[in-house]
Amino acid sequence: EVQLVESGGGLVQPGGSLRLSCAASGFTFSSYEMNWVRQAPGKGLEWVSYISSSGSTIYYADSVKGRFTISRDNAKNSLYLQMNSLRAEDTAVYYCARVNAYSGSYFDYWGQGTLVTVSS
Amino acid sequence: DIQMTQSPSSLSASVGDRVTITCQASQDISNYLNWYQQKPGKAPKLLIYDASNLETGVPSRFSGSGSGTDFTFTISSLQPEDIATYYCQQYDNLPPRVTFGGGTKVEIK
Numbered sequence: 001e002v003q004l005v006e007s008g009g010g011l012v013q014p015g016g017s018l019r020l021s022c023a024a025s026g027f028t029f030s031s032y033e034m035n036w037v038r039q040a041p042g043k044g045l046e047w048v049s050y051i052s053s054s055g056s057t058i059y060y061a062d063s064v065k066g067r068f069t070i071s072r073d074n075a076k077n078s079l080y081l082q083m084n085s086l087r088a089e090d091t092a093v094y095y096c097a098r099v100n101a102y103s104g105s106y107f108d109y110w111g112q113g114t115l116v117t118v119s120s
Numbered sequence: 121d122i123q124m125t126q127s128p129s130s131l132s133a134s135v136g137d138r139v140t141i142t143c144q145a146s147q148d149i150s151n152y153l154n155w156y157q158q159k160p161g162k163a164p165k166l167l168i169y170d171a172s173n174l175e176t177g178v179p180s181r182f183s184g185s186g187s188g189t190d191f192t193f194t195i196s197s198l199q200p201e202d203i204a205t206y207y208c209q210q211y212d213n214l215p216p217r218v219t220f221g222g223g224t225k226v227e228i229k
Contacts, residue, residue: 045156
């Protein structure tokens with residue numbers, strides 16, 4: 001069974017940092033592209049970042065570029081999101097999501113999400 | 121960047137009703153359009169991929185159609201368990217970007 005489990009969320013002050021993790025199981029993690037998607041309280045879904053299966057290709061939404069860093073450790077079946085210079089508008093539930101291997105254009109599995117709250 | 125306009129933002133319908141949601145892209149996206157269901161406090165769940173393909177295990181009352189810029193998502197007979205927010209999503213590979221529609225909250229009348 002495919003499972004994605006996020007962790008690392010919490011309360012952080014503006015300007016602070018946080019590192020999210022996503023533990024993958026039930027599939028060959030190293031073969032799949034992965035993404036982070038977030039959802040502010042009561043709002044819609046917003047794509048945050050993409051990483052290729054090898055980690056060699058990375059993209060970010062303009063809203064987080066220069067502040068967030070996506071990475072992965074295929075030996076540990078884990079995806080990460082390092083978030084620096086956090087702002088109040090980064091407050092959201094952060095989901096990791098797997099890209100379907102055949103199509104490459106949709107997310108076939110999602111984690112349960114981890115809440116990040118940026119507040120003083 | 122491609123913009124996705126989803127409508128309506130909310131709707132109320134009776135059990136058994138046919139429900140239709142539309143999603144319009146700001147430019148041609150071929151059939152790279154997907155639909156997700158999100159229930160309160162839960163992660164989104166893929167229902168329809170590549171505009172019209174039903175994900176495995178999803179009830180057949182859900183369907184999708186369209187290509188180019190105009191897409192439609194339909195629930196043929198609304199059930200109580202379908203109460204959720206539905207999102208369209210497109211993928212653009214030049215440069216790689218993912219965009220979601222604003223969502224449609226479906227409620228029972």
